[in-house]
Amino acid sequence: MAEPKIQNSSPVGESTPRIDAREKVTGAAIYTDDLQFGNALLYARIKRSPHPHALIKKTDVARAKALPGVKAVVTGEDFPGYIGLYLQDRYIFCRDRARYVGDPVAGVAAVSEEIAQKALDLIEVQYEALEPVLDPEAGIRPDAPLLHPDLGKYVVAGFIYPKAGTNISNHFKLRKGNVEEAWDKCAAVIERSYRIPHIQHVPIEPHIAIAKVDERGEVTMWTSSQSPFAQRNLIAQSLGISQSEMRVISPAVGGGFGGKAGVSMESLAVAIATKVKGHPVKLRLTREEEFFTAFVRQGLSAHFKMGCDKNGKLLAMENCFYWDGGAYTEYGVNIARAAGYSCTGPYEVPNVKGDSYCVYTNHPVGGPMRGFGMPEMHAGLEQCMDELAAQIGMDAVEFRKLNCLKTDSILATGGKIHPIGLEECIQKAANAVDWGRKSPASAPNKRRGKGIAAMWKAPAMPPNAGSSAWVELAEDGKVNVGIGGQDIGQGAFTISAQMAAATLGVPYEWVRVAAPVDTRYSPYEWQTVASRLTWSMGNAIVNAAKDVRKQILDLVAEAWDESPDELDIVNGVVISYKSEKETPLKNLVIYGLPNPDGRGWKGGPVIGRGNFMPKDVTGLDAETGQGEHGVVHYTTGAQAVELEVDLDTGRIEILKGVAAFDVGKAINPELVKAQMEGGLVQGISSALLEHLQLKDGFPKNANLVDYRIATSSDIPREMQSIIVEVAQDDGPWGARGIGEHSMVPTIPAIANAIFDAVGIRLEGPPFTAEKIYLAMLDAGIVK
Amino acid sequence: MAFHKINVTVNHEPEQMVVPSNMTLMQMLRESLALTGTKNGCSAGECGACTVLLNGEPVNSCMVLAAECDGANIITVEGLARDKQLDPVQDALIQAGGVQCGFCTPGILISSRALLNRNPSPTEEEIREALVGNLCRCTGYVRIIESVKKAADMKPHQT
Numbered sequence A: 001m002a003e004p005k006i007q008n009s010s011p012v013g014e015s016t017p018r019i020d021a022r023e024k025v026t027g028a029a030i031y032t033d034d035l036q037f038g039n040a041l042l043y044a045r046i047k048r049s050p051h052p053h054a055l056i057k058k059t060d061v062a063r064a065k066a067l068p069g070v071k072a073v074v075t076g077e078d079f080p081g082y083i084g085l086y087l088q089d090r091y092i093f094c095r096d097r098a099r100y101v102g103d104p105v106a107g108v109a110a111v112s113e114e115i116a117q118k119a120l121d122l123i124e125v126q127y128e129a130l131e132p133v134l135d136p137e138a139g140i141r142p143d144a145p146l147l148h149p150d151l152g153k154y155v156v157a158g159f160i161y162p163k164a165g166t167n168i169s170n171h172f173k174l175r176k177g178n179v180e181e182a183w184d185k186c187a188a189v190i191e192r193s194y195r196i197p198h199i200q201h202v203p204i205e206p207h208i209a210i211a212k213v214d215e216r217g218e219v220t221m222w223t224s225s226q227s228p229f230a231q232r233n234l235i236a237q238s239l240g241i242s243q244s245e246m247r248v249i250s251p252a253v254g255g256g257f258g259g260k261a262g263v264s265m266e267s268l269a270v271a272i273a274t275k276v277k278g279h280p281v282k283l284r285l286t287r288e289e290e291f292f293t294a295f296v297r298q299g300l301s302a303h304f305k306m307g308c309d310k311n312g313k314l315l316a317m318e319n320c321f322y323w324d325g326g327a328y329t330e331y332g333v334n335i336a337r338a339a340g341y342s343c344t345g346p347y348e349v350p351n352v353k354g355d356s357y358c359v360y361t362n363h364p365v366g367g368p369m370r371g372f373g374m375p376e377m378h379a380g381l382e383q384c385m386d387e388l389a390a391q392i393g394m395d396a397v398e399f400r401k402l403n404c405l406k407t408d409s410i411l412a413t414g415g416k417i418h419p420i421g422l423e424e425c426i427q428k429a430a431n432a433v434d435w436g437r438k439s440p441a442s443a444p445n446k447r448r449g450k451g452i453a454a455m456w457k458a459p460a461m462p463p464n465a466g467s468s469a470w471v472e473l474a475e476d477g478k479v480n481v482g483i484g485g486q487d488i489g490q491g492a493f494t495i496s497a498q499m500a501a502a503t504l505g506v507p508y509e510w511v512r513v514a515a516p517v518d519t520r521y522s523p524y525e526w527q528t529v530a531s532r533l534t535w536s537m538g539n540a541i542v543n544a545a546k547d548v549r550k551q552i553l554d555l556v557a558e559a560w561d562e563s564p565d566e567l568d569i570v571n572g573v574v575i576s577y578k579s580e581k582e583t584p585l586k587n588l589v590i591y592g593l594p595n596p597d598g599r600g601w602k603g604g605p606v607i608g609r610g611n612f613m614p615k616d617v618t619g620l621d622a623e624t625g626q627g628e629h630g631v632v633h634y635t636t637g638a639q640a641v642e643l644e645v646d647l648d649t650g651r652i653e654i655l656k657g658v659a660a661f662d663v664g665k666a667i668n669p670e671l672v673k674a675q676m677e678g679g680l681v682q683g684i685s686s687a688l689l690e691h692l693q694l695k696d697g698f699p700k701n702a703n704l705v706d707y708r709i710a711t712s713s714d715i716p717r718e719m720q721s722i723i724v725e726v727a728q729d730d731g732p733w734g735a736r737g738i739g740e741h742s743m744v745p746t747i748p749a750i751a752n753a754i755f756d757a758v759g760i761r762l763e764g765p766p767f768t769a770e771k772i773y774l775a776m777l778d779a780g781i782v783k
Numbered sequence B: 001m002a003f004h005k006i007n008v009t010v011n012h013e014p015e016q017m018v019v020p021s022n023m024t025l026m027q028m029l030r031e032s033l034a035l036t037g038t039k040n041g042c043s044a045g046e047c048g049a050c051t052v053l054l055n056g057e058p059v060n061s062c063m064v065l066a067a068e069c070d071g072a073n074i075i076t077v078e079g080l081a082r083d084k085q086l087d088p089v090q091d092a093l094i095q096a097g098g099v100q101c102g103f104c105t106p107g108i109l110i111s112s113r114a115l116l117n118r119n120p121s122p123t124e125e126e127i128r129e130a131l132v133g134n135l136c137r138c139t140g141y142v143r144i145i146e147s148v149k150k151a152a153d154m155k156p157h158q159t
């Protein structure tokens, strides 16, 4: 057999440049607000509740309607359908009741934003203020005011357990072994409580949607979205149309972090557009609205109790979480679930009692945010691990290594964990900060400390979240990849091209991704969430590219009268190892190949399809949380930091931040590292700076001056990202996700380092200079 | 509403515009000239996504009135590349992998170019300082800072 003339160089595992970099650096990339709609465009503004909790007695829109330039005014009366992802608990506009400051009560479309804004002042709403629920633990008391008296009637996913007649919209229970008996056997036990405040995603591009309804009632929506298909599903359902009557087009997304998943404000634009057919209606959230009327990250009140034997082996955990879910928890209920089944952290624990409650409060709507409950949950858990290690006299790294999940460890939900590189991540993160060595502070008024934290996170999604892809061979031999997953900055389009190129045997540069994602032309994808695209959509792309490859090889084999087994595609050329014949892919579509007998030709466009649905996910028992294979997999890892505390000011400076994650296989190592860096800084930001202040339900700092996010001056002097690769058996090339994980262990790693430096712990982030200074004063560390 | 006639040079091209007195420079660029590379992240001078060069100085274009720009020379992200050749700050940002969602990118590039114009070999500290008004939620800034160092080492070209 002839030697292959050229070696296939696979782009998988290479740090190929981003497919969208050039258009982004030249200003050519089109984001939703950049689309031009001409003179028919109308502008929408939203009238919002000024009360955290109130009955709506009467709404009068007559004066607003009469204002010249106003084209439509809508209220909840116009839209009776419920909407929601896991629990249909909201209307598009409030109908009888407003449940948070900012709850939409009416909408206006007008010829300019100014007129729409003016019209809002002319809408008169009479409220009857009700007592608000402002804390999740207060919200579960029997005498708490009820936010959703109809909770028992709402449509709900089978794995969510709301309790009618209460404010509890989900209660997840995990029961394993016997915790009560285990406490006696423990040589050390600690009990701690933490409060994690609300924060917001703060994408630099605020939410935006433009909707248009044509004469037939068909809807088109342009929006910055992580979930074009889920949005069309949910909005169509709420409006009583079918999915194919709605089309969602999503251009480039200027940051998502979970906030642009599901439906938050998009349904408002569509609802208003139904009243002004033919006109595109643009709704763009102001930065202020972005802070509290799209999604926020839920607050958390967490209680941990854990114990270990004299050798440091964890024996029991009893953890209870109360999620401040906000006014509507259609998405948040699943965050409570995810935190519930993950409540032990990445450790083997024989006796577990876990309870995770999602509670309605009169706060902004809690929704998915990078980490989906895990950063909040780990914030306390991983501090407890340090404290327990200290109590039993063990080093925090050794303690974690002893207890962490290893391949085939038994999970608290039952079943075994897949091959996993967590121990390696912990060790490598520790080594990178010279663990165990105290380095001197940079000045006499400073104290230095090191901290570490580990994590795990599974893609939290329904068991049937599907992906699909098509791959098309074009006339010039180049390749188009159609996907419904979105590039929200993480690089999904780039790795899609890498995977298609590698599977097919063409250079990376030959692959285009068919963007923007458009539900009319793009194949179905559940949502761009849960760090699931590389794994799930990646599998679909590989399947589609294999399909194309097979079609091409079959076709050429027939034309050459050879077996497809002798053929290969190398660098875009079909070659035969047997006959040494070759033909470039560009010959196939327009020209084709003549049949061996001289009669007729073979060829034409080749289109392959592929899909992927998780194979063997089982449910989890409602009473015990037990199930053989409750989630598809866990990505695990660790972060370590070294920092200095300024004794004069309480200010913290992060000197070094290290991340080590087991990504299975890095399809594009530099993109993986970029996720680790970005996540670490977002984590630092949430640990040191961020807190959406809600005073009696009123947001107090809804702007970028009073709500600070990390700037270029807040980042560590030094950062290091370590890739660990223990292959995922059902991942493409062994890959699993990394997008969210990179901000999960940051808060506790910093908290543990602060303790190492000055011996104090706070109830929760942000660890502001003021809070640190006061705590040091309390503890007598400074005077 | 009063209107003003202004003459400006935008990305090396002279333009004559009639602008309402409350129109910001950002609106003029994005809406009247369809130069949508300049981004709107807050309309309040807090995020830096709308940064442009106004007579060589980086400004938040959402905080500048268009009417005040008579006679001004304005460079937006679209004006950085000349004759299809990328500005070194653009090249370097691609090479360093400092682009993710890309929404902060135009503002970052303009601030980087402004820095290198006044200080061709900045220190790490000076780079961090120069970018402090440009929020980026995706990258953690590391690769962006790296890219400015890289660009400083590249052969400058005329802007």
Ligand code: FES
Pocket: B039, B040, B041, B042, B043, B044, B045, B046, B047, B048, B049, B050, B051, B060, B061, B062, B063
């Ligand atoms: S849009 Fe101008 S600073 Fe944010």
Ligand code: FES
Pocket: A204, A254, A255, A489, B098, B099, B100, B101, B102, B103, B104, B105, B135, B136, B137, B138, B139
């Ligand atoms: S790349 Fe997304 S905000 Fe900077």
